[in-house]
Amino acid sequence: MEGGETTLSGFGVGGGGGAGGPGVDTKVLHAFQTSFVQVQTLLDQNRLLINEINHNHESKVPGDLSRNVGLIRELNNNIRRVVDLYADLSSLFAASDGRAASEGGSVGTVRQAAGAGHKRIRSGLD
Numbered sequence: 602m603e604g605g606e607t608t609l610s611g612f613g614v615g616g617g618g619g620a621g622g623p624g625v626d627t628k629v630l631h632a633f634q635t636s637f638v639q640v641q642t643l644l645d646q647n648r649l650l651i652n653e654i655n656h657n658h659e660s661k662v663p664g665d666l667s668r669n670v671g672l673i674r675e676l677n678n679n680i681r682r683v684v685d686l687y688a689d690l691s692s693l694f695a696a697s698d699g700r701a702a703s704e705g706g707s708v709g710t711v712r713q714a715a716g717a718g719h720k721r722i723r724s725g726l727d
Contacts, residue, residue: 629697636690643679643686650676 654672657665 636686640686
């Protein structure tokens with residue numbers, strides 16, 4: 602693939618996806634692409650945060666260690682956002698068979714209330 606080109610195999614994109622033919626609604630494709638870009642951006646940011654957290658931890662400088670508190674909060678918030686984006690994608694994927702559009706649903710209305718349905722599981726080692 603060249604120039605950041607994205608393909609979504611298995612979605613009938615590019616081959617007979619016209620009116621009445623197999624294919625995916627462009628709104629759905631746009632929502633998938635937007636969500637995946639957001640997820641990748643957050644994961645890239647998390648990698649940088651983790652590197653900085655590790656560097657601060659190894660330095661053992663009190664100011665750097667204190668800064669880690671905020672960095673870890675930011676990392677946790679980013680992880681929460683990634684989980685929410687994947688949950689939205691899962692719901693969108695399940696609804697993308699055409700029923701949601703024919704029933705008046707719209708892309709982006711599948712988000713649960715903040716924090717709903719997410720449970721932290723502890724290993725017992727913390």
